[in-house]
Amino acid sequence: MGSIFKAKITRPMPAGATLVTREGKQWAEWRDASGKVRRAPTTGVKAKRPGIIVDAATFTAKFRDGSGVIRKVATGCRTREAAKQVLADLESRSEKVRAGMLSPREAEAAEHLSITVDEHIGDYLKALANSRGKGAHPRVSKTHVDNVRRGLGELTGSCGFKTLRDLDRQKVLDWASNSLRRPDETTTKKDGTVRIRKAPGPRTINAKLIALTAFGNWLVDSGRLIENPFDRLKKLDESDDVRRRRRALATDELRRLLEIARLRPLAEYGRSTVRVSGRSRTSKSRATWRKSLLTTDTITEAAVRGRSAVRPEMAERLELQGWERALTYELLLTTGMRKGELASLTIEDVDLCDDAPAVTLRGIHAKNGKRATIPLRPDVAIHVRAWLADRRRRLAAQGRVLAADDRLVQIPSGLIRILDRDLVAAGIPKVDERGRQLDVHAMRTTFNTHLAVAGVDPRTAMAAMRVSSLDLVLKTYADEKHFDVTKAVNLLPAPPTPTSMLASVGLTDVTEPVVPIVVPTSGKRGALEGSPGHRSPSGEKSAPAKKAKNSRDSRVIPAKPEERAKGLEPSTSSLGS
Numbered sequence: 081m082g083s084i085f086k087a088k089i090t091r092p093m094p095a096g097a098t099l100v101t102r103e104g105k106q107w108a109e110w111r112d113a114s115g116k117v118r119r120a121p122t123t124g125v126k127a128k129r130p131g132i133i134v135d136a137a138t139f140t141a142k143f144r145d146g147s148g149v150i151r152k153v154a155t156g157c158r159t160r161e162a163a164k165q166v167l168a169d170l171e172s173r174s175e176k177v178r179a180g181m182l183s184p185r186e187a188e189a190a191e192h193l194s195i196t197v198d199e200h201i202g203d204y205l206k207a208l209a210n211s212r213g214k215g216a217h218p219r220v221s222k223t224h225v226d227n228v229r230r231g232l233g234e235l236t237g238s239c240g241f242k243t244l245r246d247l248d249r250q251k252v253l254d255w256a257s258n259s260l261r262r263p264d265e266t267t268t269k270k271d272g273t274v275r276i277r278k279a280p281g282p283r284t285i286n287a288k289l290i291a292l293t294a295f296g297n298w299l300v301d302s303g304r305l306i307e308n309p310f311d312r313l314k315k316l317d318e319s320d321d322v323r324r325r326r327r328a329l330a331t332d333e334l335r336r337l338l339e340i341a342r343l344r345p346l347a348e349y350g351r352s353t354v355r356v357s358g359r360s361r362t363s364k365s366r367a368t369w370r371k372s373l374l375t376t377d378t379i380t381e382a383a384v385r386g387r388s389a390v391r392p393e394m395a396e397r398l399e400l401q402g403w404e405r406a407l408t409y410e411l412l413l414t415t416g417m418r419k420g421e422l423a424s425l426t427i428e429d430v431d432l433c434d435d436a437p438a439v440t441l442r443g444i445h446a447k448n449g450k451r452a453t454i455p456l457r458p459d460v461a462i463h464v465r466a467w468l469a470d471r472r473r474r475l476a477a478q479g480r481v482l483a484a485d486d487r488l489v490q491i492p493s494g495l496i497r498i499l500d501r502d503l504v505a506a507g508i509p510k511v512d513e514r515g516r517q518l519d520v521h522a523m524r525t526t527f528n529t530h531l532a533v534a535g536v537d538p539r540t541a542m543a544a545m546r547v548s549s550l551d552l553v554l555k556t557y558a559d560e561k562h563f564d565v566t567k568a569v570n571l572l573p574a575p576p577t578p579t580s581m582l583a584s585v586g587l588t589d590v591t592e593p594v595v596p597i598v599v600p601t602s603g604k605r606g607a608l609e610g611s612p613g614h615r616s617p618s619g620e621k622s623a624p625a626k627k628a629k630n631s632r633d634s635r636v637i638p639a640k641p642e643e644r645a646k647g648l649e650p651s652t653s654s655l656g657s
Contacts, residue, residue: 082143082171084155084163086135090123093130108132139163143170146177146187153191185303192304197241201232204298215449216442231288232295244299249309252292256285256316281323282316289313327516328529328559329508334413336376336506342406343383344505346398347374350386374505405498407467408489409523415454416527416545419520421445423491428484430464437461439488452546464488495520516559528557533564 097110099122106122120132141153141163153170157163173190176182182190192200205225213220239251265277289310296308329337351371374382387395411422424445431438436455443451456464472482492498499520503510511517524545531541541553 082167084139087140090131141167146174188303193244216444217449228291231291247309281321282318283321286315325516326522326525328526333508340502340506342402343379345402346386347379347382349389350382412523425488432465525557529559
């Protein structure tokens with residue numbers, strides 16, 4: 081027979097409590113907010129933190145489950161009558177398990193149905209944060225856990241899921257459908273600025289559906305549900321939901337970008353001043369002049385002026401900054417690495433042997449969690465070797481050495497803004513006429529596109545890009561503007577011209593003009609005039625052939641209906657039917 085009771089819990093010592101001893105036990109006395117005197121036993125002098133022992137606000141049920149194990153389950157009830165009803169349900173379920181009417185797994189899942197969904201989500205997020213990541217990643221990233229928390233919170237709140245009993249697959253499908261039709265939200269801030277919050281796209285909705293499916297799988301694995309109600313949710317089509325369409329850089333654009341990146345840090349201090357006309361201020365006002373813009377034609381002269389305008393040690397620092405930036409762009413463009421992957425490379429990850437120079441990307445730093453050896457072009461390896469030799473020389477002058485765990489290049493936090501300024505100086509549009517844009521990740525698109533232009537097969541490109549989907553190589557990271565389709569069509573074999581064969585059967589070449597056999601006669605309604613034969617090369621029409629009286633082939637429309645043989649089913653309809 082089961083029982084219910086209030087468990088003893090420990091609370092912090094109330095403020096202003098006095099300690100008294102009664103019958104050899106230590107008690108605490110204090111007055112609550114209403115002024116009533118309260119008493120409770122303390123945790124004792126041996127406790128690490130002083131506190132009091134009080135009864136829990138809700139009852140706990142104690143019973144023997146279907147396997148014969150004594151269990152204690154929190155009822156969540158504040159009244160004794162409600163707690164007894166929960167105990168009766170638990171004992172009834174245990175009896176059904178012992179009688180074979182329920183399986184132990186079904187009985188265990190039934191205990192979680194009344195627990196709130198928020199509590200289950202909290203347990204799931206704790207398990208997710210402590211789980212192992214992809215590949216060599218020891219833990220799932222905090223960003224992913226936060227995204228799952230927001231996605232599940234929004235989805236369960238919109239669908240009205242309070243407990244596991246409320247989980248409904250159809251409500252989720254309705255939510256996904258309504259989210260696609262949701263209009264953009266416009267809000268006005270206090271300063272008057274208008275902010276437009278766009279409706280979620282298919283990719284955003286699919287991410288939340290995936291998180292919900294994973295949550296349902298965890299509920300089944302942890303014994304809280306028998307089956308996942310969100311298994312195999314149909315995803316929305318993401319083909320038209322590409323938020324950032326990136327383009328590839330052309331060969332000439334690559335050259336200009338690397339030149340600008342190398343010189344611009346120093347050239348910024350050598351920009352000439354340009355007077356602004358039409359200003360009604362004093363000649364010494366800042367509004368009457370501005371710095372000239374840097375271009376590929378003026379950046380060399382500006383770099384020379386900048387070297388003489390700053391101190392020698394600062395000029396040296398700016399030169400190194402430009403060198404490192406150009407090398408960063410070059411590595412991104414020729415290896416296909418992501419920005420974070422390049423930033424993780426250390427000196428010991430670089431192998432500059434003459435036969436096969438390469439860098440080793442550790443699995444813990446790769447996006448897919450897999451260790452990879454990325455080859456370097458020989459000319460790029462020469463640039464890296466010169467960069468490292470110069471760093472060792474400068475450190476040796478300071479009595480230091482280049483450590484194995486030092487970074488190969490330092491990636492600045494504002495690399496996106498730096499690239500935008502370099503693009504302006506190089507005369508490269510950030511967004512082209514198709515709406516495709518350039519950013520740091522577009523260098524990965526440039527790498528894959530140039531592989532395709534060079535004739536590299538897609539499977540090899542997948543290995544170079546370190547992706548598992550062929551669509552990423554053929555669609556996502558490919559810029560079809562750089563593909564020479566005309567050249568590809570011209571490479572097709574020429575179609576045969578069977579002139580001799582046509583002549584042997586009395587047919588003309590397809591290149592000669594063709595005169596229709598039957599043409600309408602003007603002025604005669606419904607009448608048709610035949611014009612057999614063909615024109616001679618001089619343009620004269622040959623004499624028409626003599627029409628046979630009883631020739632069936634000479635008639636277009638029969639003069640009278642034709643009778644079929646009776647008892648036979650025709651295979652096709654005739655003009656006489």
